[in-house]
Amino acid sequence: MSDLDLPALAERERAKARDEWKAPMKEIDAALVACTFGRFHIKLLSTAFVGFMAGILASSTTAYLLPSAECDLKMDLLQKGLLNAMPYVGMLISSVVAGFLTDAFGRKIFLGVGFIGLFIFQLIGGSSQTFEVLATAKFFEGLLYATAFSACVSLTAEFSYSSIRDRMLLCQSSFIAVSHVIIAAMSWGILTNDWKYSFFGGKFVLNTWNFYLYLMSLWALVAFIMYVFWLPESPKYLVTQKKYDQAREILISIYKENTGKPADTYPFYNIWKDKNKHSIDEAPERKAEMSIRHQIVEGLYNVKPMFQKPLVVYLAMTCCTNFIIMAMYNVLRLWFPQVSAIVENNPLTDGQDLCAVIDKYTSSLKPVILVNTTLADEICVPTKSGHETYINSIILGCVCIIPYVITAILVNRVGKKPLLIGASMISVASSLSLRWASNKIALVSFFSISVAIAQSMLSLNQAMTVEMFPTTTRTLAISMIMVIGRIGTLSGNIVFPIMLEISCAFPFYSISGCMVLVLVVALFLPSKKL
Structure with a gap:
């Protein structure tokens, strides 16, 4: 040959x-x-x-x-x-x-x-x-x-x-x-x-x-x-490696644990037994073949379809949405304690909104830093978070559970794509409303809704990724959308304070505009498994 x-x-x-x-x-x-x-x-x-x-x-x-x-x-x-x-x-x-x-x-x-x-x-x-x-x-x-x-x-x-x-x-x-x-x-x-x-x-x-x-x-x-x-x-991973016997034993053990019935009542008790025999006959050849180098080469070959149409298009779209959603989610989540502390020390009075308080804080920040640095060599007194910071964080976490319950009930009836589109609309409204929050209740409410909806959107995005990509590329696809999302987190947390120094309204308008982009991209994602 x-x-x-x-x-x-x-x-x-x-x-x-x-x-x-x-x-x-x-x-x-x-x-x-x-x-x-x-x-x-x-x-x-x-x-x-x-x-x-x-x-x-x-x-x-x-x-x-x-x-x-x-x-x-x-x-x-x-x-x-x-x-x-x-x-x-x-x-x-x-x-x-x-x-x-x-x-x-x-x-x-x-x-x-x-x-x-x-x-x-x-x-x-x-x-x-x-x-x-x-x-x-x-x-x-x-x-x-x-x-x-x-x-x-x-x-x-x-x-x-x-x-x-x-x-x-x-x-x-x-x-x-x-x-x-x-x-x-x-x-x-x-x-x-x-x-x-x-x-x-x-x-x-x-x-x-x-x-x-x-x-x-x-x-x-x-x-x-x-x-x-x-x-x-995972039995699915074992099947990709032709380890049928191990996969069968795992499925039988799950059946016994879930139902409490003996193994011989399992309808799939003899699944893949003919393949197991074939695998045993080829064992010496397979063992030599399945070296680390071979597994890496096979892994590279298996991910090839992910970078071809239509999967590469859907990968780009889910990466884009994950970048924006994770940036919004982590910016609001990580900055919430700081914003809560600012409002705690500078209460919202009649006629003031959140941006009025934050703009006042950022404008007075430089002089405060200069004064503090002259005293830093004499004594350092840590400022511990007040009880209100922890209470607000607990409230935010509790609110974040509610969308998951609603989504879990609706996901099979409505579908993931319509839920993602609806969540995007709510996210645009809630993040934009933060700019005009005029009391502590409104502040905590809008922050909680924005973070909660962003969390649900992340889970829906992951679920759609799991559905769109086959077993051989699924974990890599999830990893890729997560790494792009984490780049969004880093970028958002660097850009957010810079925007705040320009104007408090600027970052909130920017977040709402980005969520509109997520809404547009979500309209073109596939509705069902490919």
């Missing part, structure tokens, strides 16, 4: 391999339907909740510990901004690479590595005595959580049959809102204490915020234990 025939032969072999697993992939959904919804899926969602909680802590703890740690770590405003950004920098670096490798090597290995690594670096961050150590730990926290996040979403989707998948993903996404409530409550309970312990003659000091990070790191440890020891590998 000539060298010219080799590419054609390789293409035929790949086409044959695709045909071999296409049929089993269709059978998996029927096999999962026979397993029904039960104890296994509750365990799956419980594990996902702990995992989401651990990951959200990587970026959310910084906002709460900054007031307490600013003097201990001698941080200025620029360093505070960098500390807020470090987890997202780590996420940007690892997201796409981890997504590709997760599709090539499986979900569980990256879930285990991601969460145990997150636990270790949260301990390092809790032990930090300098800004540089804490910033480095936060960078690796973001990097490791992004490693686990895409696998977490894919694992939940691939253990859910089609009729419950949307609701499972929406329920999982609602854990973000629940986590913010729990984090605010835990921060309120821990950071309002005054703990300080000194070791080695004062060279190693643990303050309240150090213990705060220690306690929060336990979520990552529990997530590692639950994902590694409670849950099996």
Whole structure:
């Protein structure tokens, strides 16, 4: 055979391999339907909740510990901004690479590595005595959580049959809102204490915020234990690797756990047994073939369709919408405590709106900084967040749960695309209304609605991505839209304060205009699975 025939032969072999697993992939959904919804899926969602909680802590703890740690770590405003950004920098670096490798090597290995690594670096961050150590730990926290996040979403989707998948993903996404409530409550309970312990003659000091990070790191440890020891590998991934016997055993165990019936009553008890025999006959050849290099090459080949029409067009559209939605969501969420504190110290009076107070604050900010810097060498007194900041954060988190409940009820009846379009309209109105908020109730209400709707839009965008892309490229697609979204988060948090200095109204008008763009793009997304 000539060298010219080799590419054609390789293409035929790949086409044959695709045909071999296409049929089993269709059978998996029927096999999962026979397993029904039960104890296994509750365990799956419980594990996902702990995992989401651990990951959200990587970026959310910084906002709460900054007031307490600013003097201990001698941080200025620029360093505070960098500390807020470090987890997202780590996420940007690892997201796409981890997504590709997760599709090539499986979900569980990256879930285990991601969460145990997150636990270790949260301990390092809790032990930090300098800004540089804490910033480095936060960078690796973001990097490791992004490693686990895409696998977490894919694992939940691939253990859910089609009729419950949307609701499972929406329920999982609602854990973000629940986590913010729990984090605010835990921060309120821990950071309002005054703990300080000194070791080695004062060279190693643990303050309240150090213990705060220690306690929060336990979520990552529990997530590692639950994902590694409670849950099996995705049967859909195993089928793509021709590990039919393992996939069958996992489906049988899910059936037994959910129904409580013996394995021989499972309608798919003998599924793929003929394929298992064929796989065993080829075992020596397959073992040599399935090297790490081969898996990477196969992974690269499998993602090729994602960069061809029509998938590449839909990828570009979902990336665009995710960029805008995540920018809006994280800007409003991360700046809400600061805005709440400004209003708390400068109450809204009759005839004043939010922008009047913020413009007054920004215009007086430079003189305040100059005065404070002259006193910084004499004494540093940290300004702890008041109770109102935590209460408002808890209220915002509680409101964020409501759209998930409504969406979960309507998603199968209405569809994801109409819900995304409707949410975009509400988002435009609520973000624009922030500019004219004239009292604390209106302020908290509009912020809460804007953040809650943005969270629902993110989950709908993820659910549509899961539906549009096949198993071999699904995790990579999720990773790509998330990395673009995190770029939006970084860009938004850099641009937002610059806009505020120009005019308070400018950023709110800009956010509303961007959400109009999301509305337009959503109109052209496909309504059903391709």
